[in-house]
Amino acid sequence: MIKVTIKCFSQVKYAFGKDELNLELETGTSTLELENIIREKAKGKLDTVSLRIALNQKYIPIQTELKDGDEVAFIPPVQGG
Amino acid sequence: MIITPKELYARISEFTVIDVRPEIQRSEFPMDGVDTIISKNGSIPNIEGLKVLVCQFGIVTEGMIIENELYDTYSLLGGAQAWIEFQSKKEDLSRWSRQTVLPEIGLDGQKKLMDGMVAIVGMGGLGCPAAQSLVTAGIGELVLIDGDDVELSNLHRQMLHGEDDIGKKKVVSAKESLSKINALTSIESIDVYLDEQYGLDLIQNCDVVIDATDNIETRQLIDRFSKESNIPMVYGGLYRWEGQVAVLNVNGSPGYRELFPEPPSGGDTCADAGVLGMLPNIIGNIQALEAVKLIIGIEPNLVGKLLMYDGMNHSTQIIKL
Numbered sequence: 001m002i003k004v005t006i007k008c009f010s011q012v013k014y015a016f017g018k019d020e021l022n023l024e025l026e027t028g029t030s031t032l033e034l035e036n037i038i039r040e041k042a043k044g045k046l047d048t049v050s051l052r053i054a055l056n057q058k059y060i061p062i063q064t065e066l067k068d069g070d071e072v073a074f075i076p077p078v079q080g081g
Numbered sequence: 082m083i084i085t086p087k088e089l090y091a092r093i094s095e096f097t098v099i100d101v102r103p104e105i106q107r108s109e110f111p112m113d114g115v116d117t118i119i120s121k122n123g124s125i126p127n128i129e130g131l132k133v134l135v136c137q138f139g140i141v142t143e144g145m146i147i148e149n150e151l152y153d154t155y156s157l158l159g160g161a162q163a164w165i166e167f168q169s170k171k172e173d174l175s176r177w178s179r180q181t182v183l184p185e186i187g188l189d190g191q192k193k194l195m196d197g198m199v200a201i202v203g204m205g206g207l208g209c210p211a212a213q214s215l216v217t218a219g220i221g222e223l224v225l226i227d228g229d230d231v232e233l234s235n236l237h238r239q240m241l242h243g244e245d246d247i248g249k250k251k252v253v254s255a256k257e258s259l260s261k262i263n264a265l266t267s268i269e270s271i272d273v274y275l276d277e278q279y280g281l282d283l284i285q286n287c288d289v290v291i292d293a294t295d296n297i298e299t300r301q302l303i304d305r306f307s308k309e310s311n312i313p314m315v316y317g318g319l320y321r322w323e324g325q326v327a328v329l330n331v332n333g334s335p336g337y338r339e340l341f342p343e344p345p346s347g348g349d350t351c352a353d354a355g356v357l358g359m360l361p362n363i364i365g366n367i368q369a370l371e372a373v374k375l376i377i378g379i380e381p382n383l384v385g386k387l388l389m390y391d392g393m394n395h396s397t398q399i400i401k402l
Contacts, residue, residue, distance in 0.1 A: 007398065009389055010320040019394065052341060058401040059339075059387075073400065075387070077341040080319035080356050081207045081295040 002027055002068040006038065011076045015045035031055060031064045031072065038074060049076045083143065084133055084155040085175045086167035089115075096133045099125060101145070102161065106137050110161050114168045125151070136160045138182040139175070162188065177219050190377040191219060195265075197376040198222040199291060200284040202275050202303055204251040205229070206361030207293035207317045207368060209241040214369035215266075216259045220376075222267045223259070225252040226283055228274040238358040275299055281306045289372045292316045293365065297341070304329065304337035313375050313384075316340070317368045319356050322392040324364035327402070328371050328383040335385055335402040360392050 006021040013019060025034065031053050039046050054073040055064060066072070089096065093115060100107060100117040107119070112135065118126060125134065125145070132154045134142035139160035146156050157164060159178030166188055167173050174181060174191055181191045197220050201208045204227040212223060229251050231242045239251075246254035252270035259268055271283060275294075280302055284290045290312050292303045300316065307314035307330040314329045316337055330336045367388065374382045387400045 009391075009398075010323055013323075014321075019391075019396070050341070054400040057399065073398065075389070075400065076320075077297060078318035078320035078323065078325055079295060079297055080354060081203050081205060081293050081317060081361070 001025065002029070002066060002070075004034070004066055004068075004070045004072055006034075007071060007073040009073065009075055010078055011046060011049045012038070012042075012051070012074045015042040025066065029066050031060065031066060032062050034066060034072060035062075035074065046076075051076055082146070082152075082155045083139075083158045085158045085173055086164045087173040087175075089133060089157060089164070090167065096131045096155070097128050098133045098135060098157075099128075100135050100161070101125075101142060102135070102137055106161070110137065110165060112161050112164055112168075115164070125149070125154070131155070133157050135164065138162055139178050140182065180218065185379050186377060190379075193377050194219050194373065195221045197289075198224070198287045199289045199372055199376075200224040200226060200287040201291045201293050202226045202284075202299065203293035203295065204239075204241070204255045205235060205293065205295060206238045206319065206356065207365040208251075208291070209239045209255060210362040210365030211291050211293055211317075211369040211372070212255060212259055213241060213262065214366050215372065216263045216268075218369070218373060219263065220266055222269070224269045224271065224283060224287060225255055226271045226273070226275055227251045228272055238356065238361050240362065275302060277302065281310060284312060285310055287312055289375050290314050291368050291372060292337075293368070300337050308336055315368045315371050315375075315383075317364050319360055319364060321354055322357055322360060324360055324367075324390050324392075325387060326364060326367045326371065326383060326390075327387045328375065328385075331375070331384045339402060340387060357392060363390065363392065 001024050003024050008016055008019055051074045056071050098115050098117045099120050101120040135157045136142045137160050139158050142156035146154055159175030163175035177191050180186050181188050201212055204225050231246045231249050231251055231254050241255040241258040250272040252272050256268045256270045292300055313331045316327045316329055318325045371383050385402050389398045
């Protein structure tokens with residue numbers, strides 16, 4: 001198992017009511033699989049929201065294997081101005 | 082009291098000018114065109130009549146006047162630096178002395194700003210503070226692009242518009258407010274929404290385009306024009322208590338399309354999601370700051386990075402794109 005920290009922004013933060021989530025995942029879990037887990041946990045609140053993923057403060061391709069201690073941010077587009 | 086180089090030049094016969102700078106500064110930056118008395122060890126000679134104290138940047142002398150309660154004595158705004166510039170070009174830059182004293186800006190940076198041209202797309206929550214900061218900083222030209230009218234619900238965050246402006250075009254109301262701040266900035270108000278047909282023409286001669294819109298479609302359009310014309314785009318976006326800023330399309334650096342690939346969805350507008358009034362003013366000012374850095378050439382900046390700010394807990398995060 002690995003432990004990862006999820007940084008929550010904008011709609012993701014409001015979906016969970018938290019800035020940060022700490023999750024324990026199967027070893028070998030990818031960022032795409034984590035996104036699916038997050039969407040499922042949000043119970044429909046993120047269904048229409050597109051998300052970009054940053055791993056350890058850096059944008060990454062969607063399929064990257066996570067390691068123990070990673071910090072993952074899901075970043076939605078924000079429209080307001 | 083303070084006096085500008087231009088005012089001193091016009092009334093030079095009325096004043097005794099006292100140079101309080103150390104010898105090394107006096108010899109490196111001589112004050113041509115005016116007879117000065119040298120202050121010994123920072124003391125102010127007891128001379129009748131009106132006096133002007135001069136230091137290098139005009140800050141030391143303002144302090145001396147307050148400290149010694151010299152109410153009949155003036156400090157030269159911007160100091161010897163501003164006087165020398167005025168003597169060489171007859172251009173008075175002393176009003177910007179508080180920022181030209183910064184080594185990263187200086188007179189050269191100020192001149193770049195005064196020759197600079199910025200387009201701002203959207204004159205709402207982000208556009209108002211961005212425009213205000215650029216005008217106060219002395220930007221040469223602004224192009225304001227927005228087809229919208231001022232509404233009552235805008236006023237809690239859009240500080241260039243007031244109650245009497247409701248129903249006016251936002252670009253007209255903004256220009257009226259901005260012109261009162263700094264008449265030297267040339268402001269062009271274009272009361273249309275940026276579109277495919279004319280958008281590129283509107284921003285083409287600018288050094289920077291600030292994305293202060295409230296919808297993703299226009300952001301994508303600005304991104305395309307920015308890429309095509311190689312004009313950097315300073316993106317800003319808001320969601321409730323949070324804001325994002327990124328500097329995009331600088332010599333091939335990532336653009337909005339790389340930030341949020343098509344088709345983005347789920348981004349609520351301020352009308353849908355709500356926004357705290359202070360938030361756009363913080364984010365719009367960061368956009369103006371990045372525009373100033375681009376024009377002057379100051380690094381580090383937000384090229385290739387996404388800044389995320391949360392006004393609730395004041396956390397910031399910078400993501401590499």
